[in-house]
Amino acid sequence: MHQVKMFVQLSDPELVSKLAKLEVLKKFQLVYANEFEPWEAQVAQSGCDIALVELEEFNEQGYNTLNDTDALSHVEFLFLSKGKPNPYLDKLMRDGAGFHCRAPYDLELISETLQDSYELFGEASQSSKAVESSDLDQFGLLVGSSKSMHKLYRTIRKVARTDANVMIIGESGVGKELVANTVHIAGDKPQAPFVAINCGALSPELIDSELFGHVKGAFTGAHRDHQGVFDQAKGGTLFLDEVTEMPLDQQVKLLRVLESGEYRAVGSQQVKHADVRIVCATNRNPQQAIDDGIFREDLYFRLAHFPIRVPPLRDRGNDITGLAEHFLAYRNAQELSHKRIATDALSRIAAYNWPGNVRELKHTIERAMILADDVIKAEHLSLGESVSKSDSNSVDIPTGVSLEELEKAAILKNLEENAGNKTDTAEQLGVSVKTLYNKLEKYSQD
Template structure:
């Protein structure tokens, strides 16, 4: 169990004494400020989970430093002050710093808040049961590992702002759930949440999908169409797999982000875009820029606030809990009491889960169908296949078969293995999602 770390900057000797004598403060690993440097610099040099700060008139530069460096996404704050108006401190709180208590201070309330933070940071989940999920939840996300609790705090803080967010994470890690959770925690939650996969945008129809079109704008435009910017008006627009968007449309998207205006295809009317943009990618953005599939200027517009979604292998404390979570919900739906065997739990805990949470969920779903009462290792279908050698790869390729047929078989077989997930399929085949959609559309055409 890791002891949570509390940074404390308190100049009032009486308040400091009361805090240090409290049982809850003694539970933290305490780091106190000194006169050697500004307290904000000391805070940035000392990794911590929570900061208790006594505000004073000389802290303006400290507040600005915290706002500029982005630490508010990493650390929760409890600030106490004498109540004097302080615009910069107010701005700090609007950026999601945490709690601000004004004099006369209610010490009991402050200690209760410290206790709440301690419990949140140091909770050890109980052993899950077959009919219950024991994981914490924030929005549509579930998990109790430190990396997920840190993600919850980050999302809670950025959600109340209007900053564009770029979500970075591997396939299956839950990027769309993160985007949806951001929307639900924002001031726009009563308005639409619209998601679009940028890899599915064909260059011919991308403008229409994004910005809409008027009747008769092009051949086949039999009626007016609202694009996703209009559909999401007042709410949030989720641009999934942004690196798959055609570069021409990236230029137009950048123009909308800069001006707040767009024009539907075939229309003279200029529309105002009132949407919060949340984008996502499973690629390293810097590598995508180097590869020429993501414009650098668009990246900086989208990544006002980047959010990294941890892969499942970095959430070791959640793996068994998530398996039990999926099992509990399936049991509730089917009115059954199936359970995981100890051997199945051991296999789940040791698996690398390259497909992340999506792979785990599918594994539990398959095992649930195959098992009678107890889910055993053989029901999980996780046996790792040996990597074939280059020579065996070549010998397995049939001779005399048209290349188009081999390509089609490779695409359809990989798609079936991934349960229809096109993003994972494209990644494994080394092609873009847009190319995959084009291939599949071609296969559906009559020969």
């Protein structure tokens, strides 16, 4: 167990004599206060884990010093006082500073409290890791030090400065939009617009308007002119996410634009010229989508001048724990916190398969930070275990309910669980986004 440092500020000689007899103090590396500067500033600079402070006076300036130097978040205090009411001390305790013992002092209780603190900080330092920085390499918006990621970086750098249309292929959650954005900023016009649109999350009736825009009065509800994404991304990059989920009718129109370079806003006769680089993405196997009849082969060849495959997280080796620490370091910086991560938690993270890839890992760390006090432990990690193995093969199905009603309940329940995300819902249900939209439209008419 590592040596725990304790800052000591005591003024009453009788109290000093009594505390000196406590065996537990011999376990600490003691740092004594000097008489030349306020103890609040000293404890903030001491790098100690625990502070044993006898309080006579404590004012707003002292409170602000502890708060501004972030001492309250990484030092545990044990205050000793005669019990005189002090609003700033009360405020410290509400901020979770630690313990406050009032005279007459129970030395046995103080000893037990210090022992608990010693074990807590000694164990935490030994079995957990402080995470204040990221160790991962970075290229554009991507982070990772594995060979597969460095190969991806080199590929992006080569294609970024060309005019080739790029198709990014990878599982949900691997960071396909970050790859697309990195292709954009590594190119010749990083300051130009980057516009992203999820083809699977749009109503089929609105795709033309979202892609090409519309003029006022083009259809019911068109109260003003609207710029489509081809206009918004002019001179830059247009990112078509989940492009294989685009309805076939719109695929034909997109193909026509790619072939001719021309398009019209809905309700307009004015011909516009497309001036965008197309980067698209899909979590499907494009060839399988073509074979299934949901994606046009000629459109695929137009879009995939240069296909890029993004590795799943499970194939990225030490990047898995590296990303966990990366996300924790950035959250610590954003929240001015100093949360650590236990070695058993890192081991569990490394052993998990991560079907949801980087997105799942990021959300797992964010949830764990909320649940954990100072150290993220294995018990704070939610790793897809809400359904036990014994339950996974058995589902309670009520009798007397039609298949259509069961299907509707399953769709609406999954949609709710995915916060309305239709692409993720369709993927979980094993149907196309178009099928999901058709089902939802039918339910809205019932």
